[in-house]
Amino acid sequence: MAVTVSIPTILRTHTGGEKSVSATGTTLAEIIDDLENNHGGLKARLVKEGALHRFVNVYVNDEDVRFAGGLTAPVKDGDNVTILPAVAGG
Amino acid sequence: MLVIRRDLVDAMVAHARRDHPDEACGQIAGPEGSDRPERIIEMENAERSPTFYRFDAAEQLKVYREMQANDEEAVVIYHSHTATEAYPSRTDIKFANEPQAHYVLVSTRDPIEHELRSYRIVDGVVTEEPVKIIES
Structure with missing residues (x-):
């Protein structure tokens, strides 16, 4: 189950500058674990205390995973996972 | 230094005034690597708050895809402060994730005179920069 993961500029230090990488898994959590195996340090930027970091947006295809089960969101072969840091402030 | 057209400055200020007393936010896209802001995109402040802003996540993805398809990037990321200075x-510093962007702040705390300033925010370090406005 291979998916393509788009990596935002700020996290490309973990992927050797690659804009997109491939990962395998059947849920977002498995995808993130697989990412961590190949690109150490990414998981800590995405997951905090067992949940997706509040200020990171993750989408499977066009859907915000926050409304699709978060880390348990299912992914299937050929899906596109996009990571975008929230643009926020005060 | 941020070099920007007058009409884009006017559009950011108008957006900030319109959403006052809530914070307004948006971005100005330009060709990748050009450092030239060209296309303003007013974003929805999902927080609808006078003290906080956050791009609506669904809109952010849509705009991100558009910019990728056009070989654009966010040259300017702007938002307003409605009761404090444009600093x-x-x-803002904690969530600044785009080292290549100019972070523009517009203060609307004064009902007549706005304040507009630009910064680089890299690794938590804020550096103010001059703004050169080109008459358009």
């Missing part, structure tokens, strides 16, 4: 707050 990055602690939360």
Whole structure:
């Protein structure tokens, strides 16, 4: 189950500058674990205390995973996972 | 230094005034690597708050895809402060994730005179920069 993961500029230090990488898994959590195996340090930027970091947006295809089960969101072969840091402030 | 057309400055200020007293936010896209802001995109402040802003996540993805398809990037990321000066707050600094972007702040705390300033925010360090406005 291979998916393509788009990596935002700020996290490309973990992927050797690659804009997109491939990962395998059947849920977002498995995808993130697989990412961590190949690109150490990414998981800590995405997951905090067992949940997706509040200020990171993750989408499977066009859907915000926050409304699709978060880390348990299912992914299937050929899906596109996009990571975008929230643009926020005060 | 941020070099920007007058009409884009006017559009940011008008957006900030319109959403006052809530914070307004948006971005100005330009050709990748050009450092030239060209296309303003007013974003929805999902927080609808006078003290906080956050791009609506669904809209952010849509605009991100558009910019990728056009070989654009966010040259300017702007938002307003409605009761304080146009200087990055602690939360602004914490969430600044785009080292290549000019962070523009517009203060609307004065009902007549706005304040507009630009910054680079890299690794938590704020550096103010001059703004050169080109008559358009």
